[in-house]
Amino acid sequence: MSTVAIGAARGRLELREFFRRKEAVVFTFSLPAFILVLLGSVFSGDMVDAGVSMSQLFTASMVGAGILSTSFITLGVGVATDREDGTLKRLRGTPMPAAAYFLGKLVLVAVASLAEVALLLAVGVLLFDVELPTDPARWLTFAWVFALGVVSCSLLGIAASGLAKSSRSAPAVMNLPYIGLQFISGVFINPIVALPAAMVGVASFFPLKWICQGMRSVFLPDGATALEMAGAWEHGLTALVLGAWCVVGLALCLATFRWTNK
Amino acid sequence: MSAIRVRGLRKAYGGVAAVDGVDLDIAVGEVFALLGPNGAGKSTTVEILEGHRKRDAGEVEVLGGDPGRASAAWRGRIGIVLQSATDAAELTVREAVRHFAGYYPDPRDPDEVIELVGLTGKAGARAGRLSGGQRRRLDVALGIIGRPELVFLDEPTTGFDPEARRQFWSLIRLLAGEGTTILLTTHYLDEAEALADRVAVIAGGRIVAEGSPKTLGGRATAEATVRWVGADGPQVRRTADPQNLIVELSRHEELAELTVARPTLEDVYLDLIGERA
Structure with missing residues (x-):
């Protein structure tokens, strides 16, 4: 079998394992949607000038955070677990090409992230009157923001998996940047202009702020640019920062990846 | 022809030698058991041969290749049975x-392998719900699915009940009968005796003895211990020629509860690793 065929087989296997872990699906996969229901219900006012409601703003931003969860957390914890439970050691003793393992993880993350986005949009449409865009140009924006976001956060997750001493400590290690970034990147606190400029300045060095901003540009009317720090969607800069994180993430993976804990 | 040829293998961790000049020759089709206490260098040696660990010095050839520079084709010819994996739960x-069969160019039939390791009744059960012994049998299945020429078994029957061990032994004999070379490490000396063509004892990072289970450490020619209960109570005598001793003794008295024992493999082993009381 070719590397691609083995990678696809691994992807199917990874998805089966992921969705069979009931508590992971209920508590990790559904968490962003749960938080969206809470935040969107607590802050339900309208931002009249921008033509959007607070809950719509939270929906678009939470789509970005959902992608971070299904890519960064899934792989940061997942690869640390694979290293500990013998998955990686076993694979290393077979003729499976190393690329097929990462291809399988990519399939897992891509499908899980799409499912996460669909769940969050369903909450937005059903509870908060979010209207899905009909303009193909917006869906094209969604496609590249999604792709760059998933790839950069996946690579960073794989690199971060090496920071965890064991699979038990991995969720704690991953949650620190995940929760911290959500506070300063315009996910938990919206609109982002309500945050101190210095905080957003720090967040601008990391992918989450740009993924969320990109998702707002897809799902909110253009009047909502008034609620952005720059007063614009900044697509060029978004692509640049996320692209740069893909390169940095790949370099970190290549430099730090280990097959075992020893 | 050698399946495994090792000369002067060395590996140290933080300046402490774990493997300190090991030589090994294992022929194609041989069942070879590596015995030794914990920390003797067994697992390090095996992991270097499997390609899981880098060596510091020495020549290593496994199936004609260097495991330190293993190719996918080489990995397809070996089978590794992991010791404590909990993956694929x-x-x-x-x-x-079935999934692991897809990695190999010429795998065995998955259902046949499941039958072979005695898991047919559990084929639909999640790996995470298997008992310890059943889980190890799944590890064996995953290790042999690729029809390997050489199988590494690191303490394979730890945690097996006696019946499961017997089943496992017949599986190993079946593989050996097909010409598979097998390198096995074990704590159980009866296991080495039952399965291995040759055994080596490793202690302190070195091979201290090597031979067939019957001759290891001069076992076949060692003095026998003759025990009996005579008129004056229990008696013990060591001799190189127990037959003559018994003939001589039986002229004078009744030899109740007579036994003649050569040293067991365990006696020899404990002598070799210097832990005999």
């Missing part, structure tokens, strides 16, 4: 075995 036995 959410997959069923059948799913896991």
Whole structure:
């Protein structure tokens, strides 16, 4: 079998394992949607000038955070677990090409992230009157923001998996940047202009702020640019920062990846 | 022809030698057991041969290749049975075995392998729900699914009940009968005696003895211990020629509860590793 065929087989296997872990699906996969229901219900006012409601703003931003969860957390914890439970050691003793393992993880993350986005949009449409865009140009924006976001956060997750001493400590290690970034990147606190400029300045060095901003540009009317720090969607800069994180993430993976804990 | 040829293998961790000049020759088709206490260098040696660990010095050839520079084709010819893996917990036995078959150019039939390791009744069960012994049998299935020429078994029957061990032994004999070379490490001396053509004892990072289970450490020619209960109570005598001793003794008295014992493999082993009381 070719590397691609083995990678696809691994992807199917990874998805089966992921969705069979009931508590992971209920508590990790559904968490962003749960938080969206809470935040969107607590802050339900309208931002009249921008033509959007607070809950719509939270929906678009939470789509970005959902992608971070299904890519960064899934792989940061997942690869640390694979290293500990013998998955990686076993694979290393077979003729499976190393690329097929990462291809399988990519399939897992891509499908899980799409499912996460669909769940969050369903909450937005059903509870908060979010209207899905009909303009193909917006869906094209969604496609590249999604792709760059998933790839950069996946690579960073794989690199971060090496920071965890064991699979038990991995969720704690991953949650620190995940929760911290959500506070300063315009996910938990919206609109982002309500945050101190210095905080957003720090967040601008990391992918989450740009993924969320990109998702707002897809799902909110253009009047909502008034609620952005720059007063614009900044697509060029978004692509640049996320692209740069893909390169940095790949370099970190290549430099730090280990097959075992020893 | 050698399946494994090792000369002067060395590996140290933080300046402490774990493997300190090991030589090994294992022929194609041989069942070879490596015995030794914990920390003797068994696992390090095996992991270097499997390609899981880098060596510091020495020549190593496994199936004609250097495991330190293993290719995918080389990995396809060996089978590794892991010792303490808990992976694939959410997959069923059948799913896991079928999936791993896909990695190899000429795998065995997954259902046959499941039958071979005695898991047919559990083929639909999740790996995470298997008992310890059943889980190890799944590890064996995953290790042999690729029809390997050489199988590494690191303490394979730890945690098996006696019946499961017997089943496992017949599986190893079956593989050996097909011409598979087998390198086995074990704590159980009866296991080495039952399965291995040759055994080596490793202690302190060195091979201290090597031979067939019957001749290891001069076992076949060692003095026998003759025990009996005579008129004056229990008696013990060591002799190189127990037959003559018994003939001589029986002229004078009744030899109740007579036994003649050569040193067991365990006696020889404990002598070799210097732990005999």
